[in-house]
Amino acid sequence: MSGELVLVTGGSGFVGAHCVVRLLDAGYRVRTTVRSLTREADVRAMVKAGGAEPGEALSFAVADLLSDAGWPEAVSGCDFVLHVASPFPPGVPKHEDELIVPAREGTLRVLRAARDAGVRRVVQTSSFAAIGYGHQHTDQPFSEESWTDPNADVSAYVKSKTLAERAAWDFIAREGGSLELSVVNPVGVFGPVLGPDYSGSIQLVRLLMDGAMPGTPRLSFGVVDVRDVADLHLRAMTSPAAKGERFLAIAGDGMTMNDIALLLKARMGDAAKRVPTRMLPDVMVRLTSLIAPSLKPIVPDLGKVRKASSEKAGRVLGWAPRSNEETIVATAESLVRLGLLRNPRKAA
Template sequence: MENKPTTTNGQRVLVTGGSGFVAAHCIIQLLDAGYDVRTTVRSLKRKDNVLAMLKAGGAKNTDTVTFVEADLMRDTGWAEAVSGCDFVLHVASPFPPGTPKHEDDLIVPAREGALRVLRAARDAGVKRVVLTSSFAAIGYGVKTRNQPFSEENWTDAKSDVSAYVKSKTLAERAAWNFIAHEGGALELSVVNPVGVFGPVLGPDLSTSIHLVKMLMDGAMPGTPKLSFGIVDVRDVADLHLRAMTHPEARSQRFLAIADNFMQVQEIAQVLRKRLGDSARRVPTKVLPNWLVRISSLFNPMLRSVTPELGKTKNATNEKAKRVLGWNPRSSEDALTATAESLMRLGLLKH
């Protein structure tokens, strides 16, 4: 591990999985706020990628960021990673675009990784860990409901839900259980984002960003009858920082959503309205559910979402606004920023 000059704040934060979309934006905002930042990567070969992402996002003082090699599936590196840290943002988690061969390929790293980080943080005297969970741990496996989902709700992991949904639910449950029984003085806060959009910083695209890319590229003949929540990655990072330091965030979970859930068709309309000719390939027609189900037999990405076809859901950000003073951008702004960044980086079809 390199010795680097410390920043003005004097407090050090570990961000796990620095090469990830949310993690990179968290690092940028932490540096901006004057924190000393350390981040983990599975391989130190990723270091230059991370630094390039931070620079693309306008980060200041990237030379103060230190890197530690650590893997969620192994103990090595974690004691070194958390040493001397005041806070930990545990953002790293597997999220593949398709369906894994076995659900444990996702569940075990998510759950064991969270426990590995919490154990190391507790042993190092870290004050608080902020865990990045997901709406996946809140709003699945339950009967259709009219009222919006809130932090009080939990996904039923025993029902027929995808491996990703199950992994996020079981990992967050395990984290709360650890804090209750073995956490000692360690505090925990949890952030539960919906689909995360906003400015892309490099060519590795997260699953939600792929949707905007496919729409912009005209890679879909039409829009499936799916709806989900949207939030800008910059607001997710901001919520992590608030949850990290706010006294009332201790032992609380916070839903990160900009406003109401949107249908994919509405997302397509926003892109066409905001981006004009650049969005000329975005499809206008809606696909019938039966066609999406047939297509999903050949497309693993579609297969994981077919159970949600035609379902309407909503969620509320009331708690994050009331307790932490959080004020997110609109869904439309988040979607527009996504598409503009994909264009800027040359990641769309010409």
Template sequence: MEIDMNNKEERVLVTGGTGFIAQYCILALLNRGYHVRTTVRSLTREAEVRDNLKAGGAEPGDRLSFFTADLTADEGWAEAAAGCIYVIHGASPTPTGNQTSEEEWIQPAVDGNLRVLRAARNAGVRRVVLTSAFGAICAGHGQMKRPFNETDWSDLTSKNVWPYQKSKTLSERAAWEFVAGEGQGLELSAINPVTVLGPVLGADYSHSIRLIKNIMDGQPGIPRINSGFVDVRDVADLHLRAMTHEAAKGERFLAIAGESMWLAEVAKVLKQRMGLAADKVSTRVLPNAMVRLGALKDPALRGAVPLLGLNLNATSEKAMRLLSWSPRSREEAIVATAESLVRHGLLSDAN
């Protein structure tokens, strides 16, 4: 791995070092010569993170250091941010269980963002890059006649907004309000990725990867759902561009590769490109009525119902124009994901 040593004295904090996007941001930063700090809720996860980074081609040694910090508490954040010139904040608390209330999603996300921003401001950090989500842009709008862009915000008055989308929307808005009112010169940029795919680094992978795993493992049909896709390596690259580029100050950037796709098109890509590994892939589109009926008994399907037939196309024209961002194709992201699942032995035994 070639290292750019021009940045050898600059320290960057990446929050939530166990996360998929965070680990690729760490890899990209190390590759550019930065010293990196990352936060974990428990230092028992350090070995796992280092193993994943090694799988990604990096053995940083003392160029990477770990700090214990939790988004639900103040302890540790001042120490983690001290001496850093930039912060990439991707950590987000995720409640577990099917019956979690909106408050269990929203307040920790809002408070977590504010905790990190306060620590960054107090430490004299130049800029924070916030990993937000497409969920802060697309929810509650129904069928759009144009691609979503960075001027769009999720409509929280709609009944079809999930707690996760509401938490991402309110926590991003809180971040912008904090920087405007209390930032004292702290700069902020936000990245809003669509469904993030790409090579997994180990057995603990993100929720979005399950979409490809489920198709590869032979789920019995494909709901008529549309999504944008982007490779995690390009999401990390966009974070670093937003971190240092003057044009990124005070801006949000939507990350999508090309146009959105129907999941049946994703299945066809896998069928065409993955050979025998895709022998269980079904390209059969399930009727909407069947999905609605199944959702009455299966909680996992309930979230799909409001998305049936909804085109969620979006554009990354702004990131390409202002930051010269050039992502891999959506097909490359899909295939790289599937290939990594095969490589790590993460598909069902029959594959």
């Protein structure tokens, strides 16, 4: 049991809450930032749902990525920081700066405060979005050597993750002092939901389970379990070999929406009776996105396959993720368990 103090930014989020659970299980004391202390009860409930007993080992600090206030107090006395918090919109923002500014400036606020407080290492949650976009199509798997081109025709979210990570590395190189940085770059994060706050990836499974789509769009993406993402953060935090490195988090080959739909049908019984298994023509998805703005972000990715490898995380940190199948089933089971799906009795 280490007893060292770790700050997790954004503990009310899907990945943040799982990081809190993993750290508590490993014997760390955890402080997490929330934008309002009204979220404390929610976070404690999520941590309990994840199997950890928070007690006095978990404390809270109020801080916002858009303000300097609260960050010196949040990092005070901390040995490590997991910077997980980042804006993720439900749809397309009116202006890309609505995402880019909080992501980039928030990262720099956290790093400055960590450096000034004598924190040893910050682990930043970046994304595959900072690696695999804005490139010519390739059949070769992307690795940590690859960087997204933010000047290409990419979404505001992709640009925000890329610029925020670039800003972090530049800060460490120029003015980081003795502060160390490691970065985790997950693909689509799935796995057990601990409460009503969950990622956009989980929304895809929920929409399938609810039968909210007439079919599956031709989308393909990497899959990783949130529990394994949290584990990789802990490994990147503690391993000397992780200093100054970035690590792709992906469990294996990518999955299509249709793969996920068929898996749910095969494994989730009656709970998956609404899941559609026919594939939608791209043109139908494009037309639907004109009246359903939440679909717009996926349109540029229709039919595209981006491969990636987590060979480095396995070789350097001994990271061994769960299978895609286990992850997707755990996602669906948690949505059922928490009552986050439509009531079957209201089905047409």
